[in-house]
């Protein structure tokens with residue numbers, strides 16, 4: 001699974017640290033220097049920095065001053081603190097891994113006081129990922145975040161508030177720096193979340209309700225654990241989503257080799273990694289054909305070829321998930337490689353996006 | 359951790375049932391005993407890297423430091439790593455985690471409240487981190503300030519004679535520590551009796567533990583529980599630190615996959631809060647109901 005590029009392109013301090021050119025793009029009101037971000041729950045910039053700081057404070061500061069992602073998506077926050085699922089939480093499986101993390105987090109109150117300030121100190125935009133168990137959970141968290149952001153960064157632009165996401169003046173307010181991603185698709189909690197995202201009407205209701213509260217970029221992260229993603233994608237778009245993140249993990253099960261009982265503490269888990277790439281690509285491809293809002297593609301991305309394929313299927317931004325566990329600098333490396341790959345094809349980023357459909 | 363480096367295999371040697379792999383790691387920053395690295399053979403068929411304790415290290419020339427790992431082949435990733443030959447390459451990320459950082463602070467010779475004896479307990483491949491620990495103890499002894507440990511006892515448990523070959527790895531480091539004037543006692547025991555009487559390492563610990571000693575340990579979870587149980591039974595002041603294992607995806611605090619419940623019920627990440635925890639933190643003050651003296655021992 002170590003892709004060939006690993007061998008030739010260094011990482012970390014060895015990786016080219018320049019920002020790739022010609023890859024600038026945007027997600028609604030948010031400008032991105034390139035189209036590669038991280039998938040929620042798979043990269044903690046501050047933990048990487050703390051780990052670097054153990055041996056080199058300067059390297060840690062440099063990492064945060066120039067993060068390896070075009071925008072940073074932190075782990076899901078829920079209204080109340082959650083300890084997460086009991087261990088064991090992860091297991092490598094053929095071509096990927098199963099996880100049953102269970103959305104551990106300190107809850108929105110702690111998030112606003114402890115996480116938000118340092119997130120806003122990052123030089124890149126952030127896309128805050130919110131999870132819940134009922135419609136009101138999402139609305140409540142969005143409202144709390146909006147108030148906190150207005151306090152920290154000033155009120156959103158007048159026009160922007162009036163006409164939702166249409167009239168946003170880019171750069172005029174926090175709307176160009178902070179987005180929201182609704183996680184209606186976590187398979188590792190037993191109520192809400194994925195059951196909301198598996199239901200077209202529930203998804204539409206959550207999105208519409210959050211849309212009322214949230215003037216900025218609104219992404220909805222959908223689950224692949226349904227027979228047809230397209231109707232849910234369409235419902236989310238019609239309810240006011242600015243973009244869709246495709247996909248969360250596929251619900252799976254692994255047994256303990258010896259006892260033949262479920263291995264993971266949470267019993268079932270979410271499958272991610274190269275094993276799910278063809279499944280995720282298919283979903284991005286189908287949704288692109290049916291829905292006309294930007295897509296963030298993810299599922300097994302580990303090489304520049306994977307990035308090109310998600311773009312070609314119709315994603316305009318690509319997220320690196322579990323592959324970042326073996327290399328936290330992966331998104332930056334892929335962006336640099338993408339620049340070279342586009343140059344070799346004499347193509348602009350915009351020309352590749354959706355080309356599988358032509 | 360500095361950054362992820364493509365290391366080169368410099369040397370590979372079979373040591374009984376385990377394999378010692380020495381890597382040349384560009385940009386390696388010196389590890390503390392008990393710290394680990396995430397390793398993955400280049401071109402690996404596995405998706406994720408795996409965690410390995412730093413066994414020994416030699417500070418770098420211009421092409422990097424020499425860092426050794428002792429690997430027990432038990433599955434796909436470890437099978438790949440032990441099959442490598444000199445010249446092959448390995449992705450290495452480290453050093454990571456909190457090691458046996460208390461080594462420099464333990465009561466030494468003549469210190470009030472402590473006997474100054476240090477007991478090092480290892481089971482199977484759990485002996486891996488202790489060459490680096492001996493090296494650190496030698497540095498502490500050589501630095502003379504604060505004195506040395508009055509005695510260091512290495513108590514190692516193995517499954518059988520083949521696994522017990524790992525004892526040979528400790529001879530140079532033991533000799534070096536003795537040369538600094540620290541008495542060192544190295545004793546092994548095998549479950550099948552091939553080193554004399556059969557038994558688990560906890561049997562050795564029962565014989566040697568005294569109030570006022572300090573213990574550092576690494577091995578199967580059941581062994582660690584049994585060691586802590588002995589510490590509690592030996593009475594006040596016998597303190598212990600354990601290097602624990604958990605499945606890891608990242609090693610740098612991002613996946614939240616490596617958590618282990620602490621005595622107070624809080625889940626701690628083995629990769630960041632650990633892998634070394636104090637006995638009090640992880641097992642608490644109450645004796646573990648299943649920690650009978652023979653509950654754990656060698657194995658890996």
Ligand SMILES: Cc1cc2nc3c(=O)[nH]c(=O)nc-3n(C[C@H](O)[C@H](O)[C@H](O)COP(=O)(O)OP(=O)(O)OC[C@H]3O[C@@H](n4cnc5c(N)ncnc54)[C@H](O)[C@@H]3O)c2cc1C
Nearest residue numbers: 256257408409410411429430433434435436486603604633
């Ligand atoms: C901090 C730390 C330090 C370590 N230091 C060392 C070291 O110095 N030397 C060393 O050899 N090892 C060390 N390890 C252990 C090493 O990381 C593991 O042996 C390695 O991950 C095994 O990988 P593998 O692919 O070979 O085996 P895997 O197939 O991944 O198996 C790993 C473990 O998971 C269990 N497992 C996997 N799948 C299942 C299943 N379906 N059902 C039940 N059980 C399953 C296996 O029984 C085994 O115990 C350390 C671990 C940690 C956390």
Ligand SMILES: Cc1cc2nc3c(=O)[nH]c(=O)nc-3n(C[C@H](O)[C@H](O)[C@H](O)COP(=O)(O)O)c2cc1C
Nearest residue numbers: 039040041076099183247248272273299300321322
């Ligand atoms: C360990 C782990 C934790 C995750 N945590 C979250 C999370 O908190 N919120 C979320 O929306 N998705 C979470 N995901 C899903 C990823 O963001 C991503 O959608 C999925 O892993 C597919 O991408 P990949 O194959 O590249 O990993 C998690 C995935 C993994 C592997």
Ligand code: FES
Nearest residue numbers: 609613614616629
């Ligand atoms: S291994 Fe990923 S958080 Fe510890």
